[in-house]
Amino acid sequence: MTDNLLAALGLDRPETGDDAVVPFTLDRLDTRGRVVRLAAALDTILSRHDYPAPVARLLGEAVVLAALIGSSLKFEGRFILQTQTDGPVNLIVVDFDAPDGMRGYARFDREALVKAAEAGRTGPAELLGNGHLAMTIDQGPHTERYQGIVALEGNTLEEVAHTYFMQSEQIPTQVRLAVAQITTRGDHRPRWRAGGMLIQHLPESGAAVMADLPGDGNFDNPGTADPDFVEADGWAEARALLGTVGDLELADPDLSPERLLFRLYHETGVRVFPPQDLEERCTCSADRIENMLADSFSDEERQDMAVDGEIEVVCEFCSTAYRFNPHQFLARH
Template sequence: MTDNMMTALGLDRPETGDDAVVPFTLDQLDTRGRAVRFGDALDTILSRHDYPALVARLLGEAVALAALIGSSLKFEGRFILQTQTDGPVNLIVVDFDAPDGLRGYARFDQDALVAAAEAGRTTPGELLGKGHLAMTIDQGEHTERYQGIVALDGNSLEEVAHTYFVQSEQIPTMVRLTVAEFTRKGDERPHWRAGGVLIQHLPDHGESVVRDLPGDGDLDNSDKEEADSWTQAKALLATLEDVELADPDLSPERLLFRLYHETGVRVFPPLPMVERCTCSADRIEDMLATSFTDADRDEMAVDGEIEVVCEFCSTAYHFSPHHFSIKH
């Protein structure tokens, strides 16, 4: 990156690599945003279960979206993104453990997935089908959970995110997501990568731009300038190609400069993201002890032990149904 580019970005550090979220602002456009780039962390999540490519891409988009949203929360706790639908990919769960941990899981109907592929119904919206997407914020045992729900009706995750923020937060939002496979030199196995950008319009006076767009009533000059700034921010993001979002040779800083150098963009230090499962033997043992009776645990046992396999990381835990002694 040239000195002029670094100055324009306010960058006095090395460019960001994979597995990180980069916050940024577009001050002239009254817009803030975050860019995410995933490499090894996402590849670990997707490769662990050997998902079909269509499922892996959809789960990868959900992981990128959860990182973009969860990384903005200023607390210790969890952000959970979950879809439940009637499509071939009928369940997706992504768990963001603040400030940096991510894990994800997808459930799908193999026969329905094959039928959809043969019929050419492979867009994210068609794979998800109808149902809902829930976003849950959990700040711990002594606080109430907050949950926002938006309908899924043949929509992509990008489209649903737009709807969620306008309806639940009254913040105009635009999201771009992509997932791709890249082959490294000297490595025969392709590796999963993902990229995403989220922008939100936040004018200083806090008024919503949605109701003031042309066609929705009379505008004075200041409102027109505000609406035009959001329109420009979205139009520039729309020029971004999928290959740019996931390109391992294009840092988030270079990507943002390419998009917004004419209006100005200011980036902030990156927020590292890691693949991390929060399962543990102690948690599972506590769940077995408090949620099930002795009779229930006896029924769960096979050959004298209870096996519990984490759906996220596939770790298998083994317990005695009577003494709860853990067998490693």
């Protein structure tokens, strides 16, 4: 990166690599945002279950979206993104354990997926089908969860994210997501990579930038925006420029988030902040599962679960197998 480019971005550090989120602001456009770049962390999540490529791509998009939103949390807690639909990929769950941990899982109907592939219908919207997407913020024990639910009606995750922010936060938001498999020289297999960018229009004046939406925040009866609403010029420009970025640019291992931001917004000015590293991290543990078995099931039910004298519980996220003797729970009562 040249000295002029460093000065333009206000950088006093090296360019950001993979598995990180980079916050930024576009002050002249009253816009802020984040760029996420994932490599090894995402490859671990997607390769662990050997998902078919269309399923892996969709789960990868969900992981990027969860990282873009979850990385904005200002407290230690969890952001949970979950879809439940009637499509070939009928369940996706992504946990973002603030400030930097991620895990994800997808459940799919293999027969329905084969039929969709034969018909050439393996885009995100077609794999999801109809259902809903829930985004939950969990600040831990003794606090109330916040949950927003938005319909998935044949839309992509990008489109659903836009609807979610309109209904829940009433903040104009634009999202771009991209997932790719890239083979590097000397590597024995393609590796999954992904990138994403989220921008939001937040003028310093605090003035309303979009029409109020009726509803109580639970989105059971989502409203519609005022047809007379006029989009702010700064936001229109920020959104239009983001619309020019291609999937390859978002996932390119040789294009840092800083260079991407400069490429998009150097004429309007962009201010970049220090990155936050991200990692694949599962929160399962033997103690948690043991407590779950003890508290949620009777002695008889635990005996029925046992095979060859052992209860085996496999984490859906990381595939770790935990084994317990059903008799060990008798001492807890």
